[in-house]
Amino acid sequence: MARTPSDVAPRDYATARRRLLRGTARPGPSRRAELSRLTDHWLAGLFGGARPGAALVATGGYGRGELSPRSDFDLLLLHDGSTGSAELAELADRIWYPVWDLGIALDHSVRTPAEARKTADEDLKVQLGLLDARHLAGDPALTSALRTAVLARWRAQAPRRLPELHELCRERADRHGELRFLLEPDLKEARGGLRDATALRAVAASWLADAPREGLEQARRTLLDVRDALQLATGRAGDRLSLQDQDQVAADLGLLDADTLLRQVYEAARTLSYAGDVTWREVGRVLRGRSGRQRLRGLLGARGGARQERTPLADGVVEHDGEATLARTARPERDPVLPLRAAAAAAQAGLPLTLPTVRRLAQAAPPLPVPWPAEARQEFVRLLGAGRATVPVWEAMEDAGLVTVLLPDWDRVRCRPQRNPVHTWTVDRHLVETAVRASALTRRVQRPDLLLVAALLHDIGKGWPGDHSVVGATIARDMAARIGFEPADVDVLGTLVRHHLLLVETATRRDLDDPATVESAAEAIGAPGTLELLRALTEADALATGPAAWSAWRGGLVADLVKRVGAVLAGGAADAGAEPYEPTAETERLALDAWRTGGPALVLHTGAEPEGADGAEGAPGAPGGEPAGAELLVALPERPGVLPAVAGVLALHRLTVRAAELRRLPLPAEVTEPGGGDAGDGAHVGNGPSVLLLSWRVAAEYGALPEPDRLRADLVRALDGALDVAARLGEREAAYRRPRGRTSEAPPARVTVAATGSQLATVIEVRAQDAPGLLFRVARTLERARVTVRSAHVSTLGANAVDAFYVTGPEGAPLPATEASELARELERALTG
Structure with missing residues (x-):
């Protein structure tokens, strides 16, 4: 095939290109734009003047005006079929050969608009390139019509093509890794690189979703600037920022050192990665919404959608x-x-x-x-x-x-x-x-x-x-x-x-x-x-x-x-004895009220911590300054089911337990004297009667704290059997259960018997993910095992419950080792089942 001589034009273009790239200007948008304009002018001259029915179109990165020193030229010779094949071949040679003669890589094709659309439908990468199509020379109406058609088809096919694009992005990330964590990152192919920036532009062009714009353009410019400097420093058309090249690239960009360079690259990649996460999540949400509306219309035969639940x-x-x-x-x-x-x-x-x-x-x-x-x-x-x-x-x-x-x-x-x-x-x-x-x-x-x-x-x-x-x-x-x-x-x-x-x-x-x-x-x-x-x-x-x-x-x-x-x-350590617990006037009053009435007595302090509150004092390893929110004091005569009943009622009222203690509080001696009060059937510990005192630090999961009278009424119902706490908690859990795979991962509960805990009781230590009703399940399991809880020390540290229960057997002595181990296993089963 004959070639049209154009030796001067390539030499002039090469000289001007070299002068631009080797000049004092640092890499940046203005230099890339100038290189694109220079290239546009040269290629338009190779194409020739106005030519009806044919056009030269830049696509891909060149179409976006983002030519780097070693970028390929992505070119499409578009024609409407009216030009003869010989004439088309001669025109193509007139453009392709000078580009090759300069050693510039070329991605080229010759197609009609129909062929271009068909190829785009079959090859997603071709379609992405055409989304950035830009007219260079020839018949502008031909280019404009192709752009309009390609964009329209892209938007119409978005529900099908965007999941395909997302899968390509994931596969590329698997192959090339996460750019912001690589010592030698690929600026283009790695996740958070320039390919992802292009994918986000394509999503925006679909009108189905859009990427968060803040910082996105600056991140893309940063990666382009680094790639420009890299290709000039190495003289190669690569995108991998190797360790051996980082010092030179940093110097060319006027940066302090290679670490400063990598931090800028990582910051840009982080912005692009996060934008991708948000954008693809939005695409999925929109597509699910469309699918749901279609199903609903099919069922109801009318337009409309279900109201989204807010849990x-x-x-x-x-x-x-x-x-x-x-x-x-x-x-x-x-x-x-x-x-x-x-x-x-x-x-x-x-x-x-x-x-x-x-x-x-x-x-x-x-x-x-x-x-x-x-x-x-x-x-x-x-x-x-x-x-x-x-x-x-x-x-x-x-x-x-x-x-x-x-x-x-x-x-x-x-x-x-x-x-x-x-x-x-x-x-x-x-x-x-x-x-x-x-x-x-x-x-x-x-x-x-x-x-x-x-x-x-x-x-x-x-x-x-x-x-x-x-x-x-x-x-x-x-x-x-x-x-x-x-x-x-x-x-x-x-x-x-x-x-x-x-x-x-x-x-x-x-x-x-x-x-x-x-x-x-x-x-x-x-x-x-x-x-x-x-x-x-x-x-x-x-x-x-x-x-x-x-x-x-x-x-x-x-x-x-x-x-x-x-x-x-x-x-080398000596166990210091704990200070004996001294009840306050308030706790003594609550204990007497509970003894005399035979039912629960409680008080709820909100806001500031009341003077003399014992909180989590004495709890093994419990931190000081636990979140107070509110302090609930409950006193009641000892009877079966007390601890699970109180814990269950708190869970039903959506109260999160931050810290808790259970104690047996001896009553003053006068209650045993004639007329001193004998209404209760409290257990006797030591030489006198006592009642159970439960001190809770609680906070509302959301909303306001419940009224104390409601707490007391529900506690009475729970103790009398009129309120099925387990059933109510199960119903609520089922109502608010999220789909499988949507909860955060957590290590399984771990229940152990403390090797050296107490001479008077067996110490059962529970460490588990905090959750509504957790303490209720623990207390119910202990109740069913027919052990007595002498004291309990409960604390919530972040999302972790760290609890210690001092338990004894029917005779008031520590449990035998085998029974203690079986109890620990039973608790683990109850918490993981």
């Missing part, structure tokens, strides 16, 4: 159409805890937070006071303890800027790379992943709240110069105090962060048979409770680092070290 999740938070959103009555401008409450509720339910919700919370919610109120700390721990479901909720908060508002020091680790191939994640994501791993270990420790917060903060020092463990301990202490932990807990968190590498480094690098090694570790750790937390943190940290960081061998060495250090700490 309460927490105060001010509801589930709607598979997402967590604010209730219509929510007032974020008056509720500084609402962002954390909404995030915790969403994560615990395994639901995403809607984009409008997080943005409204970020804009309207006032800042939390410092230190945080107890409720905020509780919700923060619940968020961290939700397992894998924490991640998308945390990402949504990150995108809206809520995380940095809550934890200002977080900004130093956000998107910070870790130049260690052992690490899978950036620093910030590694911290979240460690909390996810720690959530599966919360049944092993007495203080799951401290474990989860330590997991989130253990590498916080990597955003600062110096030893990250030393620096991080100081930052962690400051942040823990900000969150509202008591001074003793702040010290524990500081120790955990300072020594989070101690166990694994000592176990793998030191002689454990040397007493000095073990004694040194014990001195640094200081207390058995801290050792228990540190062991769990060590495992969570290693599992969140990557597959090479933890093994059975490492785990065995750490376990050996923990056993030796624990022996040292146990031998």
Whole structure:
């Protein structure tokens, strides 16, 4: 086929192109636009003047005007069929060969509009390229008609093509990984890269859904700028940002160093990834809604749709159409805890937070006071303890800027790379992943709240110069105090962060048979409770680092070290006796009322904690400053079924138990004297009569607290058998049960018999996911086992219930070992069934 000579034009274009790319201007939109204009002018000259029935069209990246130094030219020679084949071939050669002569890659085709539409229908990638079609030369009406037809067909076929596009995005992510976590990322193909940006444009063009616009264009520009600098630095048409090229690319972009470059790349990828998550979720919602309306029209023979149910999740938070959103009555401008409450509720339910919700919370919610109120700390721990479901909720908060508002020091680790191939994640994501791993270990420790917060903060020092463990301990202490932990807990968190590498480094690098090694570790750790937390943190940290960081061998060495250090700490510690409980005037009055009436007497304190309230005093490992919300004191003569009845009534009234204690309160001696009052049939403990005193710290799941008279009336009905608590709880659970797969993951309940608990009773320890009716199920199981609960110490730490029950057998003695073990297994079955 003959070629039309055009040697001068290619040389002029090549010279101008080289001058533009090698000039002083840094990569950016203006340089890409100028390169596109220069290329447009050259190709239009190759095409020739006006030519009816034929047009030269740019598609794909070139159609968007995003030519990089080594970009392909995506060109379509469009014709209406009136031009002869020989003439078309000559025209094509006149354009294609000069491009090839310059060594520029070319993706080209010659098609009629009908052929272009047919190919687009058959090949999704072709259709995506045509969505960005741009006229270069020839008959503009031909290009315009094709664009109109392609867009119309894309919108008409969107319900079918968008799921196909989503699947392509997922397959590409599986092959190339997550851009923001790769040390050598592919800027185009990895998840959060330029291909995903193109996919989001295609979704927007369908008019079916749209991506969140904030920050999206800047993220795309950042990746394009980096790719431009990369291709100029290497002279190759690649998109992979290799380690060996990062310093040069950073310098060409005027950045401080390669880490600064990677942080910018990761920030851009994070924005694109989150936008993709939101957009594809919206696409799914719209498509489900269309399908549902079609089914409804088929059933009813009329237009319309079913009203979407809004299921309460927490105060001010509801589930709607598979997402967590604010209730219509929510007032974020008056509720500084609402962002954390909404995030915790969403994560615990395994639901995403809607984009409008997080943005409204970020804009309207006032800042939390410092230190945080107890409720905020509780919700923060619940968020961290939700397992894998924490991640998308945390990402949504990150995108809206809520995380940095809550934890200002977080900004130093956000998107910070870790130049260690052992690490899978950036620093910030590694911290979240460690909390996810720690959530599966919360049944092993007495203080799951401290474990989860330590997991989130253990590498916080990597955003600062110096030893990250030393620096991080100081930052962690400051942040823990900000969150509202008591001074003793702040010290524990500081120790955990300072020594989070101690166990694994000592176990793998030191002689454990040397007493000095073990004694040194014990001195640094200081207390058995801290050792228990540190062991769990060590495992969570290693599992969140990557597959090479933890093994059975490492785990065995750490376990050996923990056993030796624990022996040292146990031998050096003396058990201090607990202060005897002193009843207040109020509790004595309640006890006498219950004794004289034979029924329950109760009082509900709301707001500030009443003077003399005992709270969770004496509870093993219970934190100070538990969220009060309200304190409920209940006194009643001992009789079968008391504990499950009270726990069940509280659950029916949607009261969340934050902390609780059960005691037997001796009555004054005068009640046994003539006329002193003999209405009750209370049990005698020791030398005198007593009644049961239950002290509860409760909070309403949502709405207002119930009236005390209603609580008392329902408690009387439950004790008399007129109110079937189990049936009512079962009905409510069935009514609000979410579809399978929609709840957050949680480790199974763990029930153990304390090895050294008490000489007077068997101590049963229950660690489980907090849930409505949990304490009722525990109490009912203990009641059916015919054991006596001498005392109970209940605390809720985030989403974890950590309870201890002191039980005895019929003779008032501790249970035999076999019976205690069987009781523990029965409780586990009751909580997991």
